[in-house]
Structure formats: C-alpha cells, structure tokens
Amino acid sequence: MYALVVTDQPLVSAVMLGLGGGMRSFAPAVAFAVNGRRPLAGPGRFLAFAGGAGELIVDKLPQTPSRWSLQGVGGRVVISGAAGWGLDRWRGAGIAALAAVAAAYAGSHLRIAIHDEPLQLAAAVMEDTLSYGLVLAAVRGHAEGTRGGST
DSSP, X not given: OGGGSXXXXXXXXXXXXXXXXXXXXXXXXXXXXXXXXXXXXXXXXXXXXXXXXXXXXXXXXXXXXXXXXHHHHHHHHHHHHHHHHHXXXXXXXXHHHHHHHHHHHHHHHHHHHOOOHHHHHHHHHHHHHHHHHHHHHHHHHHHHHHTTSOO
C-alpha cells in the first residue's frame, strides 16, 4: 500500500502531513509516534495517541466547534507545521502549515455541504481514513527514503 506513494522527498512528505493534519489535527503527531520519530518516541508517544483517539471521537459530536475557530485552525497549523519542520526545517514547516489550511478549508466546506446526518458521519469517517492514510504514508515513506529503504 505505501509503495504507491512517492514520499522519499521531504517536501512531498510535508505536503502530505499538512493535508492530513488539516483534516485531523493530531494525525501528524500520531504518525510520528507510530513510527518512533522524535520528538514523539518513547513514552511521549502515548500523548499523541490519546489526543488522536480523543479527536476522532469529538469530531463526530454535534457540539464540536468549527475547525475554523482559533483553536481548531491553530492546532492544525501548529501540529502540521511542527511535523513539517521535522522533515525539512522551515520549508517543510511552511509547506505543511499551508497544506493544513487548504485541507481544513476543503474538509469544512464538504462537511457543511452535506445536510443528511448519516452522510455527515460517513464523510467524517472517510476524512479520518484519508487523513491517517496520508500522514502514515508520508512519515513511513520519508523514513524509508532517508534510511536507504529499510525499516
């Protein structure tokens, strides 16, 4: 599955992290934690897992604020930017942050356009899947590319 994505370039990985992070703010942190990448290696990774799991649940609740609230968009930009920084310093941070804003915008408009509750839930689950697929492929593929193809 991951072999289909070309992610050995840090900036491509940064875009993928930002897109995934724009849909689910904790997704880039979870991807780093799953792959044992610093700073989310060791016991700190459980904070990323807890945040990611909580977000997956809270996102489905009707009282959850818009991702365009200061907290919503801010968390997406900061976490995605930090993940991009881990791949290619300032360029990676900037690209990941911009991609996060673009994905948050697109995802928000998609969810607003759907008025049927069961379809909204289905769209949210599809967004979860796409988000985590992107970030896991980005971090794993980049790690493989930087270590000569071995994991």
